[in-house]
Amino acid sequence: MLLGFSTVSLYKTHPTISRETFAIFRSIGCNVIQLMCLTEEDILKLITEITVEDLAGFEYVVLHAPTANINVSTLELLQRAQNIFHFQAIVIHPSEIENWEIFSRFDLPISIENMDWKQERGKYVDSLQNIFEKIDAKMVLDVNHCFTNDPSLLLAKQMTDEFGPRISQIHLSGFETGHEMLFKTKQIEIMDAIANKELPIIIESECETIQDAQNEFAYVKNYLFGV
Numbered sequence: 516m517l518l519g520f521s522t523v524s525l526y527k528t529h530p531t532i533s534r535e536t537f538a539i540f541r542s543i544g545c546n547v548i549q550l551m552c553l554t555e556e557d558i559l560k561l562i563t564e565i566t567v568e569d570l571a572g573f574e575y576v577v578l579h580a581p582t583a584n585i586n587v588s589t590l591e592l593l594q595r596a597q598n599i600f601h602f603q604a605i606v607i608h609p610s611e612i613e614n615w616e617i618f619s620r621f622d623l624p625i626s627i628e629n630m631d632w633k634q635e636r637g638k639y640v641d642s643l644q645n646i647f648e649k650i651d652a653k654m655v656l657d658v659n660h661c662f663t664n665d666p667s668l669l670l671a672k673q674m675t676d677e678f679g680p681r682i683s684q685i686h687l688s689g690f691e692t693g694h695e696m697l698f699k700t701k702q703i704e705i706m707d708a709i710a711n712k713e714l715p716i717i718i719e720s721e722c723e724t725i726q727d728a729q730n731e732f733a734y735v736k737n738y739l740f741g742v
Contacts, residue, residue, distance in 0.1 A: 520717065522536050543732050609627050629655070685716045687735065
């Protein structure tokens, strides 16, 4: 079982890049963590203030790149971070990227995330196929994003069928207007859309408190794994 949180889940109360945030998720029982770098400044903070030892105890560590304005300078910072931490994946939102050629200049474990209803590109199978023709990368299957585009979640099955070997991790959260907590929405159909529970699963539910995060982790863990 590989299950944990994205640091963005506590962004309302704790910095996304901080030893305190890492320690909270470690204490909850997470063995997976996604470091959400909202800006280039966050990547620089990661490089200059955080050490490999600060992430001890996590079996799967992912960096989520900024969601907009990715350019050569951003990729240079990501490469510096990768050289230090050796992330299993670096997650990229494809919706605003125009020039995929720049990625070929770097040695990064890129994983492309499917997009939600608010974006123009990367939402459906054909759009992702077009992207993967431009870049050889893994994929993140975000089932919340699938749900926003198709509440029947047939889209999640289509993506699993089409990109199965490419999928490196799962993003999970409830949906009412954004990334709600599943222990409150009780949307088990979103969790049921996960076809391969052996993949690392990253909870992206936005939690108001540490107790909320503990409750969310326990709820998801019990439903998916019966423990």
